[in-house]
Amino acid sequence: MEPKQKNGKHEQIMSAAIRVFAEKGYFQSTIAQIARAAGVADGTIYLYFKNKEDIMAQFVNQQSKKFFDTFTSMFEGKQSAIERLKALIRLHFQVSQEDRYVALVYQVEMRRSDRLMKEDIKDALRMYHDLVGQIVEEGQQEGAIRHDVQIGLVKRMIFATVDEVITSWVMAGGKYDLEPLAEPLANLLLQGIQATPTA
Amino acid sequence: MEPKQKNGKHEQIMSAAIRVFAEKGYFQSTIAQIARAAGVADGTIYLYFKNKEDIMAQFVNQQSKKFFDTFTSMFEGKQSAIERLKALIRLHFQVSQEDRYVALVYQVEMRRSDRLMKEDIKDALRMYHDLVGQIVEEGQQEGAIRHDVQIGLVKRMIFATVDEVITSWVMAGGKYDLEPLAEPLANLLLQGIQATPTA
Amino acid sequence: MEPKQKNGKHEQIMSAAIRVFAEKGYFQSTIAQIARAAGVADGTIYLYFKNKEDIMAQFVNQQSKKFFDTFTSMFEGKQSAIERLKALIRLHFQVSQEDRYVALVYQVEMRRSDRLMKEDIKDALRMYHDLVGQIVEEGQQEGAIRHDVQIGLVKRMIFATVDEVITSWVMAGGKYDLEPLAEPLANLLLQGIQATPTA
Amino acid sequence: MEPKQKNGKHEQIMSAAIRVFAEKGYFQSTIAQIARAAGVADGTIYLYFKNKEDIMAQFVNQQSKKFFDTFTSMFEGKQSAIERLKALIRLHFQVSQEDRYVALVYQVEMRRSDRLMKEDIKDALRMYHDLVGQIVEEGQQEGAIRHDVQIGLVKRMIFATVDEVITSWVMAGGKYDLEPLAEPLANLLLQGIQATPTA
DNA sequence: CATGAATGAGTATTCATTCAT
DNA sequence: CATGAATGAATACTCATTCAT
16 A cells, blocks of 8 residues: 555665764765665665655655644644644654654754755744744734734744753753653743743 | 964964855865865865864854853843843844854854764853853842743753844844844743733 | 675785885875776775775785695695705795785885784784794704704894895896795705805 | 084984884874974975985985995905904994994885885995905805805895894894894804705 | 665875975 | 975875666
8 A cells, every 4th residue: 555665665764864863963974874774785775765865855854744744633723822832842742752863863963954955954944933933823813922022033932942952852862751841841931931920 | 473373374264164164064064165265275274273173163162262251251240130141142142143154153053063073062052051040040049030930941941042043043144133132032031922921 | 606706806906906016115005006006996995905004914914824825735744844944935936936016015015014014914924934933943853953053043044035035036127037046045044155164 | 624514403303314214114204203303393304305205315325334434444355254244244233233223224114115215225235235245255265155155145145134133133122132143143144054064 | 676886076184395484 | 594384286085876787
């Protein structure tokens, strides 16, 4: 039924690549290392990927699609903006927790490639931003979010903070549990840190 | 009179390198490109830097020192924590605004090297984190910052958001003005985004 | 059928390298020259040798093994010490005569590397010395060799003289025949040059 | 009175060079290393030597001249051939013993340069050979040396053995005393090793 | 489909030599 | 004479990519 390949060579190579990228960094990784990690010959990689860059591109595409599909199917028009925001953060944490290699590449390696790689990669980040932006706007319409904040800054704050928390976790070796941080982080982002709620 | 170098070759090379790193990315930059950009011969670079990595390392060291010196001299024990936090953000914005190449390398290229480069680089980031952490703690003591927030998350939120705002600006080509964002960003971080100050 | 390499690339490269080493000297030889001489690409060399030094090391190992195997199989416990010594010299001459490049590298280039290269190379020379030493000792036991000579000096004299004769021949361009010198040389070494056998 | 230079810069550089050549090998030695060892600037070397190779060439010339002058002045037409041969060996040993660096370069480094360097160097070796040849011929005329030996082989045997003994000593670090070996070595070369003086 | 040997362009780094001071 | 900063040609080695088997 799989229209792509009989055996999971494609998946096999990609996941090996992600592991290698995670360990060495994208530019430091060699095709030979990926091939060995995947248990295939160097040349075989070129049967499934146009070139080294394409491995990263396909990974980002696939990963993004999966993420947004999950998110969409989970929350399509159901909850309040605040609830959806919390859910988004929680999903992001869950996904990262599930596969640290994926998270590492997604959080760290992918970033550096922004300006250097194809548009595909930028798109994934843009979609995330847009999603957050959408939620915030809806939140404002629902009256749950203040109107005197710059939406651009809010988007960035949320995106960056979630991102950073995951990256810290990834870089620390994934030693602690990520998901329990979702709730307090969401609250923090929403409520701010000041003692006296602005007059 | 300059006891270090007769002419500014060291500075000349470093700033050329930063420009090249900013444009191509660290790993994509070649010594030949840097040399050409600096108007010196390839070999000359090795009179001032141990190797390619050392260029980045020296840059980070110098930049960090400059940043922290400025910050320290500006605010030594003077203001409230909240004021100091705003000042830190403003300084960060100013510095970035002054030299987009520096900001680009500092924000983007340096990051990717975390796991790959010498400890020097990690140290700079750690110092920033610690500084933010310190300010937040003082803020709590001063009663200006709530006590029911996880200090680790707060640090990350502030660091990440400032970082992200600068990075966005850098990646966008530095087209708009950064400094005016300092005030609203500080407020946003402090006050949160929710309409109804937490019950 | 050859289990080692499909085609003789390994041999092809090594023998080209020896030719180049012989002509230019080890340190003056470049990988590019060797590659061209072998009719392969530069990179191909690194599929068969770890690095430039490894080419020399593998050559010395192979050559030594071949030499000692031949010697051992020829003379295992058969003849008198004097006969074995003559045979050793003759073999050394034969081998050199067969391939002047090999001899040149073995006699000249290898030497200079003594202090500079891996132990492998020293070992080969040591084995030769030991072999000569062994033969001389047996010769003394058999009563064919005087006991009032310092065995260390004898070893050195034999080794050095054979070596020098070959080296001269090599450096002269291999123009004359080496093997006919084996008999008179052996006699000379054994009998000395003085007219009146020491009183 | 010294027509060459006021201070001994020339000598200073040359002896530093020999030390460095002895330690690293000629091709592995750099001008910078020699300059540092001599306590002068890199450029200064080029005031006294045409280039790197010229340092070696001048060294060999000077050393050879010194050696032959000493030898000539010591033995001009005085002794028997046998005595002169012994004296030559003794002188060679003495000179080596006096300065191990000189010996090391002369014995080892110089050799490798044979085919690679200027004729000057070959000349020095040729002179030594000729000297030995001369002595042997005179010895034959005096009736002290057999006539049934090939003079070429005898020359080589003597040259090579003395050379080898010194080289061994040099490579061993000059730990033992060389001069006491002169007498037994001369005897060995002259008398051979066979127990029963060939019938 | 799969292989992995072969390729050769690409690159960091070294170092003999020059020359302005 | 002396310096040492500057040069840039030279070179070992790497690695993405191809293609004959």
